[in-house]
Amino acid sequence: MNPxxxxxxxxxxxKLRKLFADVTPNPAYRPISLGIGEPKHPTPAFIRQALADSLDGLAAYPATAGSEALRAAIAGWLERRYGxxxxxxxxxxxxxxxxxxxxFALxxxxxxxxxGDALVACPNPFYQIYEGAAYLSGAEPYYINSNPARNFAPDYQSVPAEVWARVQLLYLCSPGNPTGAVLSLDDWQALFDLSDRxxxxxxxxECYSEIYFKDEPPLGGMEAAHKLGRAGYPRLISFSSLSKRSNVPGMRSGFVAGDADILKKFLLxxxxxxxAMGPAIQSASAVAWGDETHVQENRAKYIQKFREVTPLLAEVxxxxxxDAGFYLWAKVDKLAAISDVDFAxxxxxxxxxxxxxxxxLAREAHGINPGQNRIRMALVAETAECxxxxxxxxxxxxxxxAH
Structure with a gap:
């Protein structure tokens, strides 16, 4: 076995299942889960129809590079969304x-x-795939703690030069999971400078990029590179997905884009x-990337939901x-001294x-666990349930x- x-x-x-293993929840209340970030808004009918209309494609092996139509739809969305x-x-x-x-595969x-001393850097707290990808690639993860004073953006300035010299891959998440933090153009400039050095x-x-609460959409990595004159997106790969944007997590459809030299090796x-993505999924995905009306309607639901729920929870x-995303990242000890685990x-x-x-969602690093005494709430259900x-x-x- 691979050690x-x-x-x-x-x-x-x-861990959550283990925590709840000996608990019988109060039967006076119906169960409500804010635990898993799985979109619950209905899948748009036109995407379902596009999938059903494409089932003839099941008779053919798909190309790993995907169809030209899908790649064109993705590129068109990137060009429109990020200029x-x-x-x-x-x-x-x-x-x-x-x-x-x-x-994971990257x-x-x-x-x-x-x-033997390779590092993969990632935010802390983080999406656990980053950590697993680091270990199974033969590297070690290096955790960069989020900083509440910077709206929970990772504190990249705290990383010593000798650590950066060992980093081969930096994972970042913007908008962030679980914090919702979005990197600024200045943040990107600093990271690009480090990557160059x-x-x-x-x-x-960037899988949460289309759920946001301000007039200006979150800045993307390729958008930042373009604004800063980095032609060809050197040493940058951006990831996105239809799961949150279009409420189709079961389709397992996304893309990577950026540095062509890296993508050539990644395709190999x-x-x-x-x-390879199934042909029917490819056809439905191309249709989904080409439509923005359902995305706007989906975002409006989240905006209304967060406007109603957030002030209520802020009382306690x-x-x-x-900034964006569908999570609330709350500190639980405002009114009573209690740990996040006991609270949950x-x-x-x-x-x-x-x-x-x-x-x-975090690891103890540099003397602290930055997720301690906080909880993540996924506001993915309809407004009434949330x-x-x-x-x-x-x-x-x-x-x-009171006690």
Whole structure:
């Protein structure tokens, strides 16, 4: 067996199941889960129809590089969304079966196994795929703590030069999971300067980019590179997905785009790995990337939901509207001294609401666990259900404070 598998930690939801194993939730309340970031808004009918109309494609093997029509649809979306110059669909865009598998696979492509001191840097808290990808590529993860004083953006300035010199890949997530933080153009300039100096690749996870609460949409990595005059997007690979944007997590459809030299090697890896997207999924995905009306309608639902739920929770928790994404990242000890783990367990037991302890999404690094005493709440259900959950959380938290 590969000994690197022993380095993998249980997934946050496995930890949550273990935490709840001996708990019988209060039967007076129906269960409501804010624990998993799985979109619950309905899949648009036109995407379902496009999938059904494309089933003849099941009789053919798909190309790993995807169809020309899908690559053109992805490139067109990138150009419209981020104001990019025309992309080469043959070299700068590649469909993937969901951003998750591509985020994992990129490390296997990029990390040099001959180098015994390789690091893969990632934010902390983080999406656990980054950590697993680092370990199974033969590297070690290096955690960069989020900084509440910077709206929870990772504190990249805290990383020593000798660490950057060992980094081969930097994962970043903007808008962030779980914090919702969005990197600024100045942040990108600093990261590009570091990449130029030390030669590492930036993997920009942008799967929450279309759920935002301000008039100006979140800045993307390729958009930042273009604004800063970085032609060809050197050492930058951006990831996106239809899962959150279009409410189709079951389709497993996304893309990578950016540096053509890296994508050429990544396509070679994927050809051997067997990661081609099914033809019917490709056809439906091309249709989805070409439509913005359903995205605007979806975003409007989130805006309304967060405007109603956030002020309610802010009465009892230290929480504010994020820049983007569909999570609230709340500090739980505003009214009562309680850990994130105890808060989640008691809330589930007494009010049948599931939230995810923040410490499960982070690692202790540089003397702290930046998720400690925080919880992540995924506001993915319809507004009425999220409001009911929020009202229960308010009642529970006030009861804690009274005792």
């Amino acid at each position: 690197l598998l022993d380095k993998l930690q249980p997934y946050p939801f496995d 990019l110059p025309k992309l080469d669909i043959a070299t700068q865009v590649l469909p993937v079966t969901g951003s998750r598998e591509a985020l 490390a296997q492509t990029l990390v040099d196994p001959r180098r 030390y030669g590492f690749v930036i993997a920009s996870d 890896y994927r050809t051997y790995h067997g990661s 928790l230290d929480v504010a509207l994020p 367990k008691r809330l589930y037991a007494e009010y049948n609401v599931t939230v995810l302890p923040g410490s499960y 409001l009911e959950a929020a009202q229960r959380i308010v009642e529970f938290t006030r009861k804690l404070a």
